[in-house]
Amino acid sequence: MKSEVADGPISEVEITQIDMKGVWLLFRDHEYFLSFEECDRLRDATVREIQNVELIDNCKLRWPDLDLSVPIESIGNGQYVPSTA
Numbered sequence: 001m002k003s004e005v006a007d008g009p010i011s012e013v014e015i016t017q018i019d020m021k022g023v024w025l026l027f028r029d030h031e032y033f034l035s036f037e038e039c040d041r042l043r044d045a046t047v048r049e050i051q052n053v054e055l056i057d058n059c060k061l062r063w064p065d066l067d068l069s070v071p072i073e074s075i076g077n078g079q080y081v082p083s084t085a
Helices: 047-051
Strands: 013-018 022-027 030-035 054-056 060-063 068-071
Touching (some): 013 047
Antiparallel strands (some): 013 022, 022 030
């Protein structure tokens, strides 16, 4: 059974903050920071596009509106290589 709120199911990935340097994400009680230097495709995205993030195979974040996928393990360690979904 999935937990639900008034607007629908609770996401496994939550965008907690967007600032001038990047995006903060909460996933499985861990906070991650994806800088715009690591992923400049997010820099020009709208807030709505950034907040529309999905978890794929428990190991990859996907922004369908941006055709962008990011392996979670690569966030913040300088090993991120952009890929299309």
